[in-house]
Amino acid sequence: MTLTAVIFTIFALLGLWGALVVLFAKRPVYNALGLLLNFVSLAAMYIMLNAPFLGVIQIIVYSGAIVVFFLFVIMILNLRDPLTDMDLSFKGLAAFIMMIATLSLLGVYLYVIKLPSWKLGPEGSPARLGELLLTDYLIPFELASLLLLVAIVIAVVIGKKGEEQ
Amino acid sequence: MSGQPLLIFAAKAVGILAVVLTAATYATWAERRVAAWIQDRIGPNKTGPFGLLQPIADVLKLFFKEEIVPAPVDPVLHFITPGIIMVGVIAATALIPFAENLTLADPPVGVLLLLGISALSGYSVILAGMASRTKYSLFGSLRAAAQVISYEIPMALAIASVVLMAGSLSLVDIVKAQSHLPFAITQPVAFIIYLIAVFAETNRAPFDLPEAESELVGGYHTEYSSMRFAWFFAGEYAHVVIASALITTFFLGGWYGPGPDGVWWFAIKTLFFVYFFLWVRWTYPRTRYDQLMKFAWKVLIPLGLLNILITALIKIWG
Known part of the structure; x- marks a missing residue:
């Protein structure tokens, strides 16, 4: 196996693991972190596919901002019941x-x-x-x-x- | 990395990492000495000459302290989070151009990669509070999450004007574009916006609300002790050192200077900004939380957008 194949396998497995955590974890924090893992692995794939710009934007926008917002919402929902006052x-x-x-x-x-x-x-x-x-x-x-x-x-x-x- | 033998590259990497981490360790000593000087005290001066062995004594002490993990914490997250901040700082070290031939990696999207790393290292603060499951920590995290997202925007806007000026996303090219005049002079607005945003990004006073001890005990790291606390502490100072190095790279022309160019100019400028961080912390009072958010969204972001517009217009017609 070449080095590229090894790196690809590592990130592919990490990304799959993240996706499974999103689906099956019970606590919302772990769901969000699974999504984060999936996003970062995907960014690594983009970089390996000669699209460094897309990969880095993936990290900044999805991993850096969107998952932070998810966590933010999870934190706020922990403080009060979300559905009663909507x-x-x-x-x-x-x-x-x-x-x-x-x-x-x-x-x-x-x-x-x-x-x-x-x-x-x-x-x-x-x-x-x-x-x-x-x-x-x-x-x-x-x-x-x-x-x-x-x-x-x-x-x-x-x-x-x-x-x- | 291209063209270098692996061994030399590895030696460079280890050397740079050692220098940066030593600088971070000694930033804690500098913080205490500068604070003491500003407050007309003496500060730590007993351990070694000028108290220079104090950081080593501190680390040894923290190593041997009992580690207390409160029962209600989330054990996995509580264990992972102190490391995230250091991972971010160490990853950023690889991208910084210390001198003409002293850069570990110069990817074509270096600037964006740095922004991404800085966004990811924000997770340590956010997750630490969530993992602790106490109200003080949770409030620290809530504040940190909002603050990190809000101040990343003006920071990115300021860097965007620099990128426009340099015409490249590579950090080495950005420094080379400043060989005659640093961007601090040609882009003063972006420089000031970046400088302010960086204080919020590193959680330093006057924007250290996630760990405001008068309201939140210790904020996000209230429930951490022993070496895990030390990781947060070291991470904060390493972050300060890296942030100073980045200000030097983006706005002060990196290794260029009056007289012979070289890594010493980079070191002098970086150390000045580390001092600047300490200076501001001990002379400015902490802002209120609503002031902090209003300042980002109503002052810094419009100003940053306007600055990009003007820079672009000058680039087209100038």
Whole structure:
């Protein structure tokens, strides 16, 4: 076995272990940590596939921010019961917005899939990636950022709603 | 690593690690001496000349102390967390360009990798409080989680302007772009934002709310004792040393300086910033928690975004 194969096996097993922990652990903290392990192993895979930028962004965004938020929520839920004081009167609106968001995400995927070929070279360097995002993939890129903006606005609206009552 | 024999590379790695960890150990001594000096006391001066053997005595003492693990803690998490902070610090050491030919690794995405490592080392503080299962520790963790996420954004924004200036994500290229003028002069706003955010990132006063002893006893490390506590303690000082080295890399031109360039300039600048960390801790009062969060979201982040915009415009038209 070459060194690359050994490293791949290690991270593949770690990632699988993390995924199993997410599914089967009883305590939410361990679920979150299993997810973290899975994300970090996935980042290692990206780096081994010559996409260092994607791998590092995976660590910063998913492992560094999103799992921290999960832990944050778990900590807060431990302090008080989450379901009793949740107001679900905006359900219809939320469902509608979620539907639009999902459909636009689907549109992004379809657009990307129907493009003739993936032009990212084998090197996958940040400069090349940025160039492609602002030329060939400009529309899906901007659509994705619009989707994120919608999500942020929804979060603010929901947060404000609780504040007024 | 390319082109070097493995043995030389390993020797370099061990040497750099030894220097950084020694610096971290002696930062604890410096903290006590500087604090004493600022408060018009003497400080530790009995163990060895100028008290220089004090850190060794401290570590020996902590080694032989009884380790107390409270019954309600989560044993696995409680055991793992003190190590995470040191792993982060040691991983970051590999990326720092100490001198022209004294860099262990220079990946094309070095800057982002550093941000990722710094994000991951935040877990030690967050998990420590959750594992302890006491209210003081939990509040320390809650604060740490919010603080780390909030201050990572202005930090990344400040670094983004530096990356724009240098036109590269490699740390060596960023230092080389400063061979004539350091970014502290050409990017003063980013420099100040980064400097402030780094205090929050390292949990140092005036932003040391996760371990505010007047409110939270010891914060996230209340339930830790003996060597496990020492890991947190050493990790904090190692973090300070690494943060100072990064300020030097990003904003003060690394190994460049007036007169002959070399690793000594890097050391002098880094040591100055380690002193700066201590100086601020003993002269500034701790901020309130809401002030801390408001300052990040309402001052530092808008300022950082504006700075990126202006930098980009100057890059296009300048």
